[in-house]
Amino acid sequence: MNKVISKILEDSQEIRESFFEKNWENIERIVSIVVDTFTNRRKLLICGNGGSAADSQHIVAEFVNKFKIERDPLSAISLTTDTSVITSIGNDYGYNEIFSRQIKAIGKKGDRLILISTSGNSWNLVAASHTARKMGIHTIGFLGGDGGRLIKFVDDSLIVESYNTPRIQEIHILIGHIICELVEKQVKNENENENSESKRKDKIYYIETDTGCGLRLAKSKEHAWRNLLKNEGNNHSRLVRLASKDDINNVRSMGGYVPSLEKL
Numbered sequence: 001m002n003k004v005i006s007k008i009l010e011d012s013q014e015i016r017e018s019f020f021e022k023n024w025e026n027i028e029r030i031v032s033i034v035v036d037t038f039t040n041r042r043k044l045l046i047c048g049n050g051g052s053a054a055d056s057q058h059i060v061a062e063f064v065n066k067f068k069i070e071r072d073p074l075s076a077i078s079l080t081t082d083t084s085v086i087t088s089i090g091n092d093y094g095y096n097e098i099f100s101r102q103i104k105a106i107g108k109k110g111d112r113l114i115l116i117s118t119s120g121n122s123w124n125l126v127a128a129s130h131t132a133r134k135m136g137i138h139t140i141g142f143l144g145g146d147g148g149r150l151i152k153f154v155d156d157s158l159i160v161e162s163y164n165t166p167r168i169q170e171i172h173i174l175i176g177h178i179i180c181e182l183v184e185k186q187v188k189n190e191n192e193n194e195n196s197e198s199k200r201k202d203k204i205y206y207i208e209t210d211t212g213c214g215l216r217l218a219k220s221k222e223h224a225w226r227n228l229l230k231n232e233g234n235n236h237s238r239l240v241r242l243a244s245k246d247d248i249n250n251v252r253s254m255g256g257y258v259p260s261l262e263k264l
């Protein structure tokens with residue numbers, strides 16, 4: 001038994017080292033593609049058969065919930081989970097259509113599709129990739145062996161060059177975990193930078209007119225003026241940026257209208 005365990009560990013280590021020596025840049029590129037998917041409010045679709053179907057669900061769970069850090073949920077869907085949809089499509093159209101028909105239903109241009117296959121020869125994944133590419137959906141294969149027939153139908157691929165199915169599956173889920181960790185960090189950083197920039201641009205302006213005064217929220221003085229002239233129609237109005245709570249209190253002390261912060 002010890003010899004069997006040792007052989008499994010040796011094979012796993014050898015295949016893992018060989019894969020990562022050849023695929024650093026490919027992984028980085030795919031991470032960028034997935035980050036782009038989420039930051040552009042698109043979704044990630046994932047599918048596979050058997051153990052690869054389980055990997056599909058596993059990876060989607062890490063995106064929708066969280067992997068290691070607190071952040072907003074990310075839009076990812078496994079095409080392997082709805083048994084009613086899968087069996088109805090299989091019954092009416094055949095097993096080869098179980099993923100492609102779902103993609104036609106919910107896929108949109110700009111989405112991404114990951115197809116997981118240890119052999120690369122599953123016809124339902126070939127059909128899924130063909131359908132996705134016709135719809136403008138970028139396709140990524142997590143493959144094994146020489147990539148099989150699927151290699152010709154994907155835009156990007158990560159190939160574990162082995163025919164040992166369990167070892168391929170181990171590296172596929174490791175790839176999934178690496179991508180999840182890198183993607184959620186980058187997406188969270190980009191979202192925080194975007195929110196910070198938005199907060200810096202949102203300014204409160206005090207508007208004084210012939211008929212009264214109040215506050216307006218605007219991203220620039222020019223934008224505030226356009227809103228002022230459109231709504232009040234008074235060229236003699238005065239626009240002043242409020243820099244602090246003291247300024248707001250001064251407006252109130254002069255009898256000016258100041259909405260609550262919640263309304264702003």
